[in-house]
Amino acid sequence: MxxxxxxxxxxxxxxxxxxxxxxxxxxxxxxxxxxxxxxxxxxxxxxxxxxxxxxxxxxxxxxxxxxxxxxxxxxxxxxxxxxxxxxxxxxxxxxxxxxxxxxxxxxxxxxxxxxxxxxxxxxxxxxxxxxxxxxxxxxxxxxxxxxxxxxxxxxxxxxxxxxxxxxxxxxxxxxxxxxxxxxxxxxxxxxxxxxxxxxxxxxxxxxxxxxxxxxxxxxxxxxxxxxxxxxxxxxxxxxxxxxxxxxxxxxxxxxLPKRRTQPRRRGKKVHIICGGGSGASIMHELHDAGFHVSAGVLNLLDTDYEVAEKLGIEVITEAPFSPVSEESHQANLRAIERTDAVIIAPVAFGFGNLKNLDVCEVALDLGKQVFIMKDVLEPENDYTGGEAKKRIERLLEMSAAVVEGIDDLKKALEALHRCSDKRL
Missing domain, CATH: 3.40.50.300 (P-loop containing nucleotide triphosphate hydrolases)
Incomplete structure (x- = not known):
């Protein structure tokens, strides 16, 4: 019954x-x-x-x-x-x-x-x-x-x-x-x-x-x-x-709030190296501020990948729980060639994503500005026995800049693009 x-x-x-x-x-x-x-x-x-x-x-x-x-x-x-x-x-x-x-x-x-x-x-x-x-x-x-x-x-x-x-x-x-x-x-x-x-x-x-x-x-x-x-x-x-x-x-x-984003403007293209949620707030802030944002390499199912998908951001992907492949690495390089600046979020680096630091050196060689979020320098973000630290130190020697937080980052990006506009 x-x-x-x-x-x-x-x-x-x-x-x-x-x-x-x-x-x-x-x-x-x-x-x-x-x-x-x-x-x-x-x-x-x-x-x-x-x-x-x-x-x-x-x-x-x-x-x-x-x-x-x-x-x-x-x-x-x-x-x-x-x-x-x-x-x-x-x-x-x-x-x-x-x-x-x-x-x-x-x-x-x-x-x-x-x-x-x-x-x-x-x-x-x-x-x-x-x-x-x-x-x-x-x-x-x-x-x-x-x-x-x-x-x-x-x-x-x-x-x-x-x-x-x-x-x-x-x-x-x-x-x-x-x-x-x-x-x-x-x-x-x-x-x-x-x-x-x-x-x-x-x-x-x-x-x-x-x-x-x-x-x-x-x-x-x-x-x-x-x-x-x-x-x-x-x-x-x-x-x-x-x-x-x-x-x-x-x-x-x-x-998810209905986002009130500024119109996309000529230039203002940035690429974010992130993962594990480290780039979520940066993607939100820069996307809402009118920047053309891309990100990668990110594993499918990663929190930052999901945020990028929701925001409609271009993202270079890799299979879940897999190291960055040569194919994804090359796609990441092509994305960086189209940007004005690269941002390294406070992501943890292991041997699987070290190639994401290698592309930053290429970016500097191409005349792009690289910004490193301060927390990246913390020892707990290095799972490579010091290899990631060496590569970050190399980036700093090549003129990469350290920024304290998202507000400082936005100011630095605005200053960079004002200089670009004057040159044009």
Missing amino acids: IPLEVRGVDVYYGNTRIIKNISFNSTGGELIGIVGPNGSGKTTLLKTIGRLLRPRVGTVIIDQQEILSMKHKEFAKQVAAVPQDTQIEFEFKAIDIVLMGRNPHLGRLQMERPEDERIAKEAMRMTGCLHLMNRPIGELSGGERQRVIIARALAQEPRILLLDEPTSHLDINYQIETMDLLKSLSEKGLIVIAAIHDLNLAAQYCDRLIMLNSGEAIAIGKPEEVLSEERIREVFGCEVIVRHHPVTNAYYITP
Whole structure:
């Protein structure tokens, strides 16, 4: 038996179809996140499962029974909902708010029994708000009030818990507490379905995601299946980087700002020797400042390679985890011939990338300026037994210049190009 089935649901507001042929099911014991941009239908889908909206097409089934045929109390024993707005106008004590969740289990005009009080207090204990039981609800913070409202829902003893943006307007500590709680509830067998606006929280905590766009389910599956860079670009209209986090063992999303770059100007061509993320900030800064930037040689999958690809920068590549080949070395030399200056980022040098220093000597012979970021000179960046140090010292003897940081580098490049413009 499947506890929850959503079968081909269409939901309308007037003549406008808001939810379009959505189907999914759950056998229990999972946290399902509904994600999507504003107006995509997340709240409408929750209201449909919660019987606040009637689908025009399709149906929602709990234990092989259509929810619209269930009596109100019977349904309330199965499904509880936590709204996005948890504001309560009346100054009830927190325990009284939670006891309201026992109404489906009481007869008409029946007062709460000791068993109901025990269940309400247990719900408050589970949500970490038992110490607030005698506090007026209006005196509680947003995070405290959120926990009380979730406790009220749990007091219904539901099998399905629906939450609309449970972490919105909460500080990060309350966001984590709330998501930890929802995860633990799902692990105890509940079906927890939450509309979540934060994709990183959704990726870290949810077992499955439903991504909506304009009322359609664009994708349903595990976070790593749903949250691809291409799909986020399509649905949210923004550029992101999606990576697997080694500490949390979850996928995380980093949005890329829409870059306001200066127009590309004649000249101002620079080539960056980098790797392992050492050139990322330099590429960003110079690209945004209007320089024509190239980089290499970089291994595929290297962090700097990924940054260059995102920025549309020309990059000379090598196979992953491979030393610089003669073919890549020659391509690097050709790239340097087209530039005005070469920058050596604070990259670590081993025998596999020493050829990237050799091209700098060629650049100086060709009359190009070579700038060495100061941190390159640190001993911990030399994994060649001193060979890299010797080559850098040779570059300094040939007139390469050391710069302190990115600001000094930009000033030096601007000065270089002012001189070039005067000669022209």
